[in-house]
Amino acid sequence: MENSNDDMAGLIIKRFPRRDLEASASSRILSRLRQAAADEARRSVRNRRIRGAAIALAAVLILLAMPFVAAIAGQSESWFGRLFPPTRSPQDWNVASKFDLRDRDGRVVYPERLIGIEGKIAFLEPYDLVANAKEPVAKMFWYVWGDSAVPGTRLTATAVSRDTGKRFLLNETTLNGPIYGADAHALTSFAPFPNKGLWRIDVALNGKPFGRFVVFVKDEYIHTKTAKFLLSKDDAAAGATETVLVVPGRGDKETIEVRVSPARHEGRTYVIPFRKGDTYGTVQPITHYSGTLHFDAPGEWRIEVLGETTNVTVR
Amino acid sequence: MGKIDKIEEWFLAYGSDVHHFLVYYLGRSNVEDLVQDVFVKALKGMDRYEGRASPKTWLFSIARRVALDEARKKKWHTLLSARIRSETDVSRSAEEIVFQREDTEGVYRVIRRLKTSYRDVLLLRVMQDFSPEETAAILGWTRNRVNVTLHRALIKVRELYLREERSIGHGEFER
Numbered sequence: 001m002e003n004s005n006d007d008m009a010g011l012i013i014k015r016f017p018r019r020d021l022e023a024s025a026s027s028r029i030l031s032r033l034r035q036a037a038a039d040e041a042r043r044s045v046r047n048r049r050i051r052g053a054a055i056a057l058a059a060v061l062i063l064l065a066m067p068f069v070a071a072i073a074g075q076s077e078s079w080f081g082r083l084f085p086p087t088r089s090p091q092d093w094n095v096a097s098k099f100d101l102r103d104r105d106g107r108v109v110y111p112e113r114l115i116g117i118e119g120k121i122a123f124l125e126p127y128d129l130v131a132n133a134k135e136p137v138a139k140m141f142w143y144v145w146g147d148s149a150v151p152g153t154r155l156t157a158t159a160v161s162r163d164t165g166k167r168f169l170l171n172e173t174t175l176n177g178p179i180y181g182a183d184a185h186a187l188t189s190f191a192p193f194p195n196k197g198l199w200r201i202d203v204a205l206n207g208k209p210f211g212r213f214v215v216f217v218k219d220e221y222i223h224t225k226t227a228k229f230l231l232s233k234d235d236a237a238a239g240a241t242e243t244v245l246v247v248p249g250r251g252d253k254e255t256i257e258v259r260v261s262p263a264r265h266e267g268r269t270y271v272i273p274f275r276k277g278d279t280y281g282t283v284q285p286i287t288h289y290s291g292t293l294h295f296d297a298p299g300e301w302r303i304e305v306l307g308e309t310t311n312v313t314v315r
Numbered sequence: 316m317g318k319i320d321k322i323e324e325w326f327l328a329y330g331s332d333v334h335h336f337l338v339y340y341l342g343r344s345n346v347e348d349l350v351q352d353v354f355v356k357a358l359k360g361m362d363r364y365e366g367r368a369s370p371k372t373w374l375f376s377i378a379r380r381v382a383l384d385e386a387r388k389k390k391w392h393t394l395l396s397a398r399i400r401s402e403t404d405v406s407r408s409a410e411e412i413v414f415q416r417e418d419t420e421g422v423y424r425v426i427r428r429l430k431t432s433y434r435d436v437l438l439l440r441v442m443q444d445f446s447p448e449e450t451a452a453i454l455g456w457t458r459n460r461v462n463v464t465l466h467r468a469l470i471k472v473r474e475l476y477l478r479e480e481r482s483i484g485h486g487e488f489e490r
Binding site: 008009010012013014015016017018019020021025026028029030032033034036037038040235237238239241 | 317319323326330334338339345347350354358359422423426441444469472476
């Protein structure tokens, strides 16, 4: 930085506005880190145990004469029970980690898209679970592994909110046969989660508790009285975000203007065109418009679309 | 102190810095998953860390690799979406993401067009304020290379910025 112009560039770069992690993102990451650490610890304990068990077994085999081997083998099952305790379901509110859906040969079908208990029960996670929204949970796949995964089994899932304690019936369905690497599956729709936050999903098979895990549900979509953006309030971030605006009707306009203006601070107002896409449904048709929402900076912003307004807090 | 305690401590101390860095490195706001990736990688690689570098420079060397991988993955996607955007929409660009002041925005727009080594050194040495030694440790360069590259990068920024200033109004901008 020898001459003043170079210095000026340096100063400007130093002055780039801070983009810190917001608190809710921090706590989500922390919780996933704890989960990752726990998984890692469990793996290393299991490896140690496998090594220990192998040495113990070898020692036993060497020490004992052949006629006794059968008797020892009978006992070794209870040993194994103690050496490999069944995987525990989460008792706390750590969000379940995601894992791959693999086929019978172990090839990855969907990387890191399953959420639940690996090797037991999981569903294919939509990219986001969003409060009060049917769209993300309209088409859901359950996958079940193990002896309980019998076609015809009744699967019942209830969800309980950490914040409110509220419980509701998330889904009830019947298992079908094997698919990919799973022993049973079901294609179904979930009831929408009524509010954002952590939800524990308790799954029962034929009325018997089977497994539980925790998921994170984002805040509801940004919406006015009649129109909504397929963008969670949690994802309203400074900058440009491509999104879809859902409007009731067949879409008589080719373009809808969305006005974005600062609610409580000085700043520019943007008029953003959203362009008509596909229309869905016949009885109550809706039309998708796509565009890019844009907020200059964090803070409170007003969005106006089709004569209706809503405020949103941008992080 | 267990691994998880350590990683939590590092996350609380440097998580926001890593976030800040990734936002500017990639020019997008939604980098939460990548921040998480950085710390999960650090957790898994902690046995190899052995305190050779400061945790912060080590985390940033991971963050930069994660960002480069992400940029590679997104390359085709971005090329495609940039084309679509240019056909349909001229009002916004990635550079407008965080800025209110025009000078800042212009300089950032220039940085995003620089070659990787220039961007690396500007964002680490200048924006994140790492010392030449720390920057060298993150990038695996010598201290001298950091200084020389920084010098050239700043000259390039000035040159491109001035050229852009001259062509303002049309957004025409040559490399």
